[in-house]
Amino acid sequence: MLNYAHMRMVDIIERKRDGHTLSEEEIRFFVQGYVNGDIPDYQASAFAMAVYFRGMDAKETAILTDAMMHSGDTIDLSPIQGIVVDKHSTGGVGDKASLVVGPLVAACGAKVGKMSGRGLGHTGGTLDKMESVPGMDIFRTREQFIQQVNDIGLAIIGQTGKLVPADKKLYALRDVTGTIPSIPLIASSIMSKKLAAGSDAILLDVKFGSGAFMKTLDDARTLAKAMVEIGTHLGRDTRAVITDMEQPLGLAVGNALEVKEAIATLHGKGPKDLVELAKKAGAIMLQQAKIVEDLDEGERRIMAALEDGSGFRKLVALFDAQGGDVSYITDPSKFPVAKHIIPVKASRGGYLSRIDSLSIGVGAMKLGAGRETMEDKIDMSAGILLEKKVGDKVEEGDVLCYCHTNKLGVDEVLRDVHDAFVLSDKPVDVLPIVHEYIHN
Ligand code: URA
Numbered sequence: 523m524l525n526y527a528h529m530r531m532v533d534i535i536e537r538k539r540d541g542h543t544l545s546e547e548e549i550r551f552f553v554q555g556y557v558n559g560d561i562p563d564y565q566a567s568a569f570a571m572a573v574y575f576r577g578m579d580a581k582e583t584a585i586l587t588d589a590m591m592h593s594g595d596t597i598d599l600s601p602i603q604g605i606v607v608d609k610h611s612t613g614g615v616g617d618k619a620s621l622v623v624g625p626l627v628a629a630c631g632a633k634v635g636k637m638s639g640r641g642l643g644h645t646g647g648t649l650d651k652m653e654s655v656p657g658m659d660i661f662r663t664r665e666q667f668i669q670q671v672n673d674i675g676l677a678i679i680g681q682t683g684k685l686v687p688a689d690k691k692l693y694a695l696r697d698v699t700g701t702i703p704s705i706p707l708i709a710s711s712i713m714s715k716k717l718a719a720g721s722d723a724i725l726l727d728v729k730f731g732s733g734a735f736m737k738t739l740d741d742a743r744t745l746a747k748a749m750v751e752i753g754t755h756l757g758r759d760t761r762a763v764i765t766d767m768e769q770p771l772g773l774a775v776g777n778a779l780e781v782k783e784a785i786a787t788l789h790g791k792g793p794k795d796l797v798e799l800a801k802k803a804g805a806i807m808l809q810q811a812k813i814v815e816d817l818d819e820g821e822r823r824i825m826a827a828l829e830d831g832s833g834f835r836k837l838v839a840l841f842d843a844q845g846g847d848v849s850y851i852t853d854p855s856k857f858p859v860a861k862h863i864i865p866v867k868a869s870r871g872g873y874l875s876r877i878d879s880l881s882i883g884v885g886a887m888k889l890g891a892g893r894e895t896m897e898d899k900i901d902m903s904a905g906i907l908l909e910k911k912v913g914d915k916v917e918e919g920d921v922l923c924y925c926h927t928n929k930l931g932v933d934e935v936l937r938d939v940h941d942a943f944v945l946s947d948k949p950v951d952v953l954p955i956v957h958e959y960i961h962n
Pocket of ligand 1: 702707709711712735
């Protein structure tokens with residue numbers, strides 16, 4: 523039992539400001555006090571800024587995560603038979619990987635229970651993508667979630683229960699106090715939510731590049747290591763892949779466009795980078811689920827599930843179980859198509875060296891595919907379909923991408939999207955989508 527009677531928040535702020543390591547009592551005092559309203563926002567902001575400048579060591583970060591995780595409900599998934607694996611992406615542009623990896627891993631016999639989020643700004647969210655299928659219900663009770671994972675091995679839903687109120691409050695405060703980009707604060711924020719959601723094993727997809735939260739490989743690696751360490755310390759099999767977001771993942775950006783790409787991928791017609799990510803991430807998840815011993819075997823199993831159609835059948839089962847109209851999955855021509863499909867053409871020739879993901883993500887949002895604020899409504903048919911990827915040779919006048927929109931007056935967006943494609947005179951090496959694999 524921790525004794526907080528002698529504690530004052532100002533002392534904790536000063537100790538962190540001066541570079542000391544905080545005790546478990548001090549960290550828990552802060553989290554509990556902040557959630558129940560005893561500690562005001564101004565002291566929490568000063569604390570976050572002190573952590574921003576001074577950092578936290580691995581033990582402090584694990585305690586902060588544990589305290590945040592226990593600030594609200596935690597979900598007990600023990601009624602699910604077998605090891606429950608979850609995958610989390612730090613967010614990117616065109617990232618429909620969960621809709622490909624989830625079904626493939628489940629088709630190989632693993633139990634995939636995933637709580638996902640909505641998109642904001644230039645990054646899309648899996649829940650929005652799933653809702654492009656009419657009827658799809660992403661709000662399930664814990665009991666329905668457990669039942670579905672037991673029945674078909676796969677569920678992807680919105681957050682259920684009152685998970686991690688400490689993060690809700692602290693994240694909103696960090697957003698307006700310049701304290702978002704702090705590795706211990708980001709790592710504890712993400713991991714507290716993942717741990718509270720109850721899976722036994724977690725695979726983190728930490729992205730780097732212009733469209734990602736972490737702009738550089740070094741920062742992505744530091745964040746990935748911090749999160750793997752927290753998860754491991756708190757008794758969950760936690761691993762990470764570091765993946766490239768220097769160009770959008772796959773070819774499609776935008777909700778219905780991305781679901782259609784996920785369907786095509788599960789029919790064996792996917793873009794190379796998405797297939798590669800699904801193979802590598804899926805193999806790791808199969809190892810975490812103890813279905814395979816080594817990653818080579820995992821990759822073989824994933825590719826077999828892609829080729830024999832069992833992954834696709836799991837996607838159908840996922841939408842069916844959550845009320846989605848599966849005729850859209852079996853006949854993707856039913857998805858609504860935007861009124862205007864506008865080609866963006868190359869103004870010169872060369873080799874494509876970069877596609878700025880941030881500009882593409884913002885462009886897709888402005889075409890109607892995303893939200894600037896949480897209240898905005900999404901146009902499911904809007905987005906951008908790339909015709910070229912990094913490494914491709916481009917001639918002047920070639921179509922680089924098509925912008926799908928129901929809006930008029932998007933000339934400025936088209937210009938920005940055009941400028942996202944960077945051409946070089948020399949051939950360009952294409953780097954692998956998965957840069958590193960971090961595990962204990
Ligand atoms: N995503 C989160 O959930 N939390 C952060 O702090 C940053 C990104």
